[in-house]
Amino acid sequence: MSIASNLETIRKEIQQLSQGREVTLLAVSKTKPVSAIENAIAAGQRAFGENYVQEGVEKIHYFSEKYSGLPLQWHFIGPLQSNKTRLVAENFHWCQTVDRLKIAQRLNDQRSPHAQPLNVLIQVNISDEESKSGIAPTEIMPLAQAIMAMPQLALRGLMAIPAPAKTQAAQEIPLAQMQKLFIELQQAFPQAAIDTLSMGMSDDMATAIACGSTMVRIGTAIFGTR
Numbered sequence: 001m002s003i004a005s006n007l008e009t010i011r012k013e014i015q016q017l018s019q020g021r022e023v024t025l026l027a028v029s030k031t032k033p034v035s036a037i038e039n040a041i042a043a044g045q046r047a048f049g050e051n052y053v054q055e056g057v058e059k060i061h062y063f064s065e066k067y068s069g070l071p072l073q074w075h076f077i078g079p080l081q082s083n084k085t086r087l088v089a090e091n092f093h094w095c096q097t098v099d100r101l102k103i104a105q106r107l108n109d110q111r112s113p114h115a116q117p118l119n120v121l122i123q124v125n126i127s128d129e130e131s132k133s134g135i136a137p138t139e140i141m142p143l144a145q146a147i148m149a150m151p152q153l154a155l156r157g158l159m160a161i162p163a164p165a166k167t168q169a170a171q172e173i174p175l176a177q178m179q180k181l182f183i184e185l186q187q188a189f190p191q192a193a194i195d196t197l198s199m200g201m202s203d204d205m206a207t208a209i210a211c212g213s214t215m216v217r218i219g220t221a222i223f224g225t226r
Contacts (some may be wrong), residue, residue, distance in 0.1 A: 003036060004043035006078065006222050010205075014216065026075055027197070030055065034062055036223050046071060049096075049217055049221030051078030057091045065122035067157060077159075077217060079133045086110045089152075096121040096159040096198055099135050104147050111152035119156045120147060121198055122128040124181065126174040134160065137181055144185060148192060155189070157196035157214075158182050171204045175211035182212065 001009075014023050027226025029037050030051040037059065053076070057078030060074050075094040080103055088095050089110035089140065098104050098120045102134075111118050122143055127136030135143060140158070147155045158181060163175035182197045200216035208216060 001073045003039040003222060006224075007040060007045055010218060010221055013205070014209065017206055021214075022135045024196075024211060024215040026077075026215055027222050028077065028201075028217050028220070029077070029223070030058070030185040031189070032223050034059060038061070040222065041067065041070070041072070045222075047075065047097055049075045049077040049219075050092075051076075053078070053080070053084040053087050057087050060091050082106055091120070094119040094121070094156075097123045097133060098143075098147070099123045099125075099133050101146055102145060104143065104150060104153060108150035108152045113152065115152075115156040117152050119196075120156050121157050121159040121196060122155070123146070124158055124160045124178065126160045126178055127162055132161060137177070139189060140181060140185060144189065148189060155192055155194060157194050157198065158185060159198040161201075162199070162204070168207050171207040172211060175199060175208050175213070179212040 026049045028049045076092045085106040123134040165171040198215040200213045202221040
């Protein structure tokens, strides 16, 4: 199967699952060569997710020169160390993995005032895994309040990577929790454009969409295994 046909299959599946609700497909292009991304662009894909800062920046520069007229959108979706925030602030359109005040403050301070505010999501460690980044649900509101006061950041919502689960019923538990937290965030800040709940990958996309996801992050089902 080609990347183009994979994308077509996933888009149809998203359309069926979302029942008319808008769900953004983010193509996770980490570790993929530019040729694979070019195939996805040729098939109409415009939003890409990168886990590694330096690799992502190199791709952003490459494609901004090669496709200067295309509105490509680059999301940083990996764990972010404070010594890499400047590269994210200066190059990406979104950072989905904000999980502490220090990171948010650095991104805000390092984002050019002449650029559009950096879209950010608060990453929630919904399955309480020691190996994963993200904050506890109880810490969302204080961090959100702080981000709302930062002029170079635009808080757009929440992101999560739940622990793998073998059944749909087990998948639903953390994903439904995330939906509840997302609605609470929207209600707490009605003046903000909080419109993005980023959850769902190749293995749990259907359940995530059923639980209100507005953005799914798909890598393997588009590009194949690494």
